[in-house]
Amino acid sequence: MIDFAIGHFNVVAYVVLMMLGFYAMTAKTNLVKKLVGMNIFQWSITLFIVSLGAKRGATIPIILRDADHASSDATVLEAALYVNPLPHVLMLTAIVVGVATTGVALALLLRIHKQHGTLEEDELLEKIRSSRNPLVPSR
Amino acid sequence: MNIHQSALPILIVAAPLFTSFVLPVLGWWKRAAVFPVTLAALAFCGGASIVAAREVLATGPIHYFLGGWAPPWGIEFRIDHLGVVMLLLLSFITFLVGIYSKRSIARELPEPDQEVPFYTVYLLLVSGLMGIVVTADMFNLYVFLEITSLSSYALIAVGGGVAVVSAFRYVILGTVGAAFYLLAVGYLYSVTGSLNMADLATILPDLYDSNAVRVGFACMVIGLSIKMALFPMHAWLPGAYSDAPSAVSALLAATTTKVAAYALVRVVFFVFEPRFSVEIIPVTALLSWMGAIAMIVGSTMAIAQSDLKRMLAYSSVAQIGYIVLGVSLANAMGLTAGLFHLINHSVMKACLFLVAGSIVYRTGLRKIHELRNLSAKMPWTAAAFSVVAFSMIGIPPTAGFFSKLYLILGAINAEQWVFVGVILLSSILALAYFVNVIRYMYLSPDKAETGTATTTGGQPVAIPEPQRDEAPVSMLVPMLILAVSVVLLGLFNGEIVSRFLDPVVPASFSR
Numbered sequence: 001m002i003d004f005a006i007g008h009f010n011v012v013a014y015v016v017l018m019m020l021g022f023y024a025m026t027a028k029t030n031l032v033k034k035l036v037g038m039n040i041f042q043w044s045i046t047l048f049i050v051s052l053g054a055k056r057g058a059t060i061p062i063i064l065r066d067a068d069h070a071s072s073d074a075t076v077l078e079a080a081l082y083v084n085p086l087p088h089v090l091m092l093t094a095i096v097v098g099v100a101t102t103g104v105a106l107a108l109l110l111r112i113h114k115q116h117g118t119l120e121e122d123e124l125l126e127k128i129r130s131s132r133n134p135l136v137p138s139r
Numbered sequence: 140m141n142i143h144q145s146a147l148p149i150l151i152v153a154a155p156l157f158t159s160f161v162l163p164v165l166g167w168w169k170r171a172a173v174f175p176v177t178l179a180a181l182a183f184c185g186g187a188s189i190v191a192a193r194e195v196l197a198t199g200p201i202h203y204f205l206g207g208w209a210p211p212w213g214i215e216f217r218i219d220h221l222g223v224v225m226l227l228l229l230s231f232i233t234f235l236v237g238i239y240s241k242r243s244i245a246r247e248l249p250e251p252d253q254e255v256p257f258y259t260v261y262l263l264l265v266s267g268l269m270g271i272v273v274t275a276d277m278f279n280l281y282v283f284l285e286i287t288s289l290s291s292y293a294l295i296a297v298g299g300g301v302a303v304v305s306a307f308r309y310v311i312l313g314t315v316g317a318a319f320y321l322l323a324v325g326y327l328y329s330v331t332g333s334l335n336m337a338d339l340a341t342i343l344p345d346l347y348d349s350n351a352v353r354v355g356f357a358c359m360v361i362g363l364s365i366k367m368a369l370f371p372m373h374a375w376l377p378g379a380y381s382d383a384p385s386a387v388s389a390l391l392a393a394t395t396t397k398v399a400a401y402a403l404v405r406v407v408f409f410v411f412e413p414r415f416s417v418e419i420i421p422v423t424a425l426l427s428w429m430g431a432i433a434m435i436v437g438s439t440m441a442i443a444q445s446d447l448k449r450m451l452a453y454s455s456v457a458q459i460g461y462i463v464l465g466v467s468l469a470n471a472m473g474l475t476a477g478l479f480h481l482i483n484h485s486v487m488k489a490c491l492f493l494v495a496g497s498i499v500y501r502t503g504l505r506k507i508h509e510l511r512n513l514s515a516k517m518p519w520t521a522a523a524f525s526v527v528a529f530s531m532i533g534i535p536p537t538a539g540f541f542s543k544l545y546l547i548l549g550a551i552n553a554e555q556w557v558f559v560g561v562i563l564l565s566s567i568l569a570l571a572y573f574v575n576v577i578r579y580m581y582l583s584p585d586k587a588e589t590g591t592a593t594t595t596g597g598q599p600v601a602i603p604e605p606q607r608d609e610a611p612v613s614m615l616v617p618m619l620i621l622a623v624s625v626v627l628l629g630l631f632n633g634e635i636v637s638r639f640l641d642p643v644v645p646a647s648f649s650r
Contacts, residue, residue: 034311035311045318048325086328090328094281097289097317100285104310105310108306108307108310111296115300131301
C-alpha cells in the first residue's frame with residue numbers, strides 16, 4: 001500500500017487535490033469558494049497529465065546533435081534520455097482553457113453581485129425564490 | 140490506401156471562427172454590417188456542409204491534415220457519414236436561429252449596443268460545435284468542447300437576472316464534465332501514446348485489460364454524460380435553458396447537448412470497439428437504464444412545470460434519455476433510432492423554444508395557463524407548436540413517430556421488454572404535458588368569462604375578438620420552416636436512414 005503510494009505519488013497527489021476541489025465545490029456556499037474549488041479540480045488534472053511526461057534521469061527534450069553524433073554514427077535517439085514534451089504542450093492549451101473558464105466565471109460573479117447584492121448561495125436562492133413567486137414575502 | 144483529402148473540414152470550422160474575430164472590428168466601424176456578415180458565415184457553413192455531404196456520399200470520408208502532418212502525429216480533421224449528418228443539422232439550425240435572433244435578441248439584450256459581442260460569441264459557439272464534429276483528435280475534441288461550453292455560458296448569462304446564476308451553475312458543472320474528459324484523455328495517452336481516434340482504435344484492443352484504459356473510458360463516459368445532461372447529471376440544464384434568452388435556449392437545446400451525444404457515440408463505438416463497451420465493461424447496459432430513468436423522470440418533471448420554457452427544458456432531459464437509450468441498445472436498429480431521434484429532437488426542440496420565445500416577444504407570457512386563446516392571436520405560432528408537439532408525442536406522419544417506432548423495434552430486437560414499456564409510458568407522459576399546452580392555446584376564453592358574466596348580469600357579454608398579433612416575419616419563418624421540416628423528416632425517414640445512418644452502424648452490430 002505504502003509502496004504503491006510512493007511509487008504513484010503523482011496519482012495520489014492529483015486524487016487528493018481533486019477531492020479537495022470537489023469538497024469546495026459541493027460543501028461551500030460562497031460562490032467564489034466554489035469557483036476556487038473548481039480551479040483546484042481542474043489544475044489537479046493538469047498537474048497529473050504534466051507528470052505523465054516525466055522520466056527519471058531524463059533531460060529537457062532538446063536534441064543535442066553534437067553529443068548524439070559523437071557517441072554513435074547512427075542518428076537513432078535514446079528516447080529514455082528525454083522527457084516527453086507532448087503532455088506539457090497539451091496542458092499549455094488546457095491551462096489557457098482553464099484561464100478562460102475562470103475569466104468567464106469571474107465575470108458572471110461580478111454580474112451576480114451587481115444584480116443580487118450577494119455571493120452566498122443560500123441568500124441568492126432565497127432571493128430568486130421570492131422573485132419567482134411574488135406571494136412569498138422576501139426577507 | 141487512397142485517402143480522400145480536402146480542405147472542406149477546416150473551412151467549416153475556420154469560417155465562423157475567423158468571422159467572429161473580425162466582427163468586433165467590423166462592429167466598431169459599421170454596426171449594421173454585423174448581422175448580415177454573421178448570416179453569411181453561417182450560410183457558408185451550410186453550403187460547405189452540403190458540398191461535404193455530396194463528397195462523402197460519393198467517395199467516402201474526407202480527411203484534412205493540419206499543417207500537412209500526417210496522423211497519428213498531426214491533428215486530423217475528418218468528415219464521415221455520421222459527421223455529415225451532424226454538420227447538415229448544425230448548420231441548418233444555427234442559420235435559422237440566427238435569422239430569428241435578430242428581432243428577439245434586440246429586445247432581450249440589456250443594452251442596445253451589445254449586439255456585436257452577442258454575434259461574436261454566437262459564431263464562436265458555432266465554430267466550436269463544427270469543430271467537435273469534424274475533429275479526429277481526442278485532445279482537439281476537448282478544446283472544441285470547451286470553446287462550445289465557454290460561449291454557451293456567456294450566451295446564457297445574456298438573459299440577466301436569474302440567468303446569470305444558472306450560467307454560473309452551468310460553468311461549475313460543465314467544467315467538471317470537461318475535466319473528467321481531459322483526465323480520460325490523459326489516461327488513454329499514458330498507455331497508448333496516441334491521441335488520434337483512428338490510431339487509438341487500432342492500438343486499444345490489445346490494452347483492454349489495462350486498468351488505465353478502463354478508468355479512462357469510465358471518466359470519458361462520465362464527462363460526456365455531464366455535458367449532455369444525462370440524468371442524474373442534468374441539474375444544470377433546466378435553469379440554463381429556461382432562463383436564457385429565447386434564441387439562445389433554442390440554439391443550445393438543439394446543439395450543445397446533441398454534439399456531446401455525438402461525441403459519446405464516437406467514443407463508445409468507434410474509438411473503443413463495441414465489444415469493449417458492451418461486454419468487457421457493460422457501460423451500454425448502465426447507460427440504457429440511465430436513459431430509461433431520464434425518460435420517466437424528465438417527463439414527470441415536465442408535467443409538474445407551470446412555466447412553458449421550463450417544461451420544454453425538462454422535456455429535453457427526457458429526450459436525451461431517448462437518444463442514449465437508443466444508442467446504448469447496441470444493435471443496428473437501436474443506434475439508428477438514437478441517431479435519428481438526435482436529429483429529430485434537435486429540430487423539434489429548436490422549434491418549440493422559438494415558439495416559446497415568440498410568445499414572450501409578443502405577449503410577455505411565460506406561464507402555460509396564461510396562454511388561453513393564443514391561437515386566435517398568433518395562429519401560425521400556435522400551429523407550428525401543435526405540429527411539433529404532435530411529433531414529440533409521436534403521432535404519424537411526423538418525425539417523432541418514426542424515431543419512436545425505430546426505438547421500440549430496437550428494444551424488441553435487443554429483447555429488452557422493460558424498455559418497450561418505458562418508451563410507451565414516456566410517450567403517454569409526453570402526451571399529458573403537450574396536450575395540456577395545446578388545450579390552453581386553442582381554448583376560447585368564452586367559457587370562463589361568460590360564466591362570470593351570466594352570474595353578475597344575466598346577459599352574456601360580447602367579448603371583443605382578440606386582435607391578431609402574429610410574431611414578426613423574421614421570427615415566424617424560421618419556426619414554420621422547422622415545423623415543416625419535422626413533417627418532412629418523418630415522410631422521408633426511410634431515405635435519411637438508408638443514406639446517412641445505415642453506413643454509420645458498426646459491422647459487428649446485429650441487424
